[in-house]
Amino acid sequence: MLLSIVAPCYNEEDVLERFHAEVQKVAEELLPLGHDVEFVYVDDGSRDRTLAVLERLAGQDPRVRYVSFSRNFGKEAALLAGLRHASGDSVVVMDADLQHPPELIKRMVDLRAQGYDQVIARRTRTGDRMTRTLTARLYYRLVNRLVDVELVDGVGDFRLLSRRVVDAVLNLTESNRFSKGLFAWVGFPGTTFEYTNALRAHGRSSWSMRGLLNYGLDGLLSFNNRPLRAALYLGMGLLAIAGLYTAWIMGAALINGVQTPGYVTIITAVTGVAGVQMIMLGVIGEYTGRIYYEVKGRPHFLVKATNTEPAKDLVP
Template sequence: MKGSMSCSQIDPVKYARSYLGSIALDPQKYRREHGEPAPFVGAVLADGPTIGWVMGDPMDKETQVEISVVIPVFNNAGSLKELYTRLTQVLESLGKSHEILFVDDGSTDGSFQRLKELNAQDKRVKVLRFTRNFGQHPALAAGFRRCSGKVVIQMDADLQNPPEEILKLLDKYREGYDVVFGVRKKRKDPLYRKMSSSLVSWMLKKFIGHSAQTNISAFKVMGRQVVDALNQCQERFRFTSGLISWLGFSQIGVEVEHAERAGGKPSYNFFKLVFLTLDLVTGFSYLPLRMASVLGLIFALMGLISGSYILLKKLFIGYYILGYASIIVGILFFSGIQLLCLGIIGEYLARIYRETQGRPLYVIKETVE
């Protein structure tokens, strides 16, 4: 891998920016200047972690397998053995070369030890371990960057999407679609999860800005071209399904079974779903900013018209407005509107600030292959 250092005192981020140069900031420029794909961008510290950015082109085609399965893991120790057994049976029935890439997103329940045991049993199992919990979408980004399959399957580790349903997705994928995602027949989730998913799906359709079919399913099959395009997306705060829809590849849904959660706690509670929704809105649309501008214009005109009416009535009729209650209510209402608009602007500013910090998307502490 490019970007090796022997001195642990060197700042990896500064190293990546100065030494790797165009690779770290513009993989397309690297291809134009060097006539070859840009490698994975990272700085490897002696006896330390890998600091990674999701950029560059796919790995050497000679290392490819037919199918890669990318699975983020966060405190799923109780379901990993069963997941591996059932998933391996499905993949071996296909008769194609494959790999299973688990990304341990800072688990604290012994998941990593279970994954190491699976690797010792089967070298087709590969494991990336983060230094801490970076989130589901950075974990997916790391898996997509490291996987080598011509076809890539994304799924969760909680067995809510039965591995046996992969066959349905692959059958549809062979018809020529770029992305095939699972549509749950009877979703076994709390009501707030169902409602929030419906809301996010509706928002994607409104915000993406074209007619591509949208989905937020974590169970999908993608071609290599889709994964390579995802690897070129450089935002720090990622929403994988939204990016896939934005890229414009052909998508279709297939009905699949949905089971009860086998182990661990849901990675998204109510508040995390709220923040995910805010990231979705600010990441894919300027509509809230435009709405704030329109609201400001509307209320400014209302204030001008009302003020003119009261002034004219006072001058020509001697009309006098009594009561402070209506004034206080008006002040509170318009103050609320102003704070809402400031909050919307603040969300965009915060996103810009986070994107310009230059921090890596994730940090890999250990790799097991």
């Protein structure tokens, strides 16, 4: 049985060799159990010497396969490239910054042997700031009321996938990819276990608050059209309110005579409705923009350097 370890990398030159040493130890432990291991690294257009480190690792270890992008295309593109180039019977997806403990791979392999197609590591929020924990919980509670798949708080990309799950994900050719949702959408039997997230071995996370917000919006919009339905319901509600308000004004005029409505009420109504219209226009624009990118059919990434070929060239 061949196990592929897929690790996207972005500016990880300071930790990459240490990470590879750790996963090599895991590979040595799995060898007596009948598992060969290959390492698939994807350099997502790093600005440091990440590619040079990967080339050196490939020269030292023939099991190392790497792909380097022409620029930074984002983690979703890097995950897709890693899955395309992984030829294993099972694939482990993890970060290269050592926040995903490599020693958990053996536990994943043991659970895979029990017949699970997805073995998912769910991190606890031990040590997180209270504000971040509360924000995440509120986000997942909101999203799971709207999207067509279940997204679990603490579940990320760190997981083991069987070959049929990998093939199913690769056959989804959409441009606007949200892997966490795609993994949930394809289904197949899975299990989850918890672990405590480790600190980054070096540097700081490249995720900014704006990036996290955009990622959250991707999750909200990628698997449902309910915001558009909400716009319809909201419009109908505002129309009903306007009708009731008109009836009230007419009734008051018939009973008390014609009076000039309050200036504050009119301004509040106009500005409030205008704000709602702009929000709904933005929602429609988001969906239209996604259609625009899908129709263009551009590749998800461009490769600058590699020492391997795709295991399965299922999509352009």
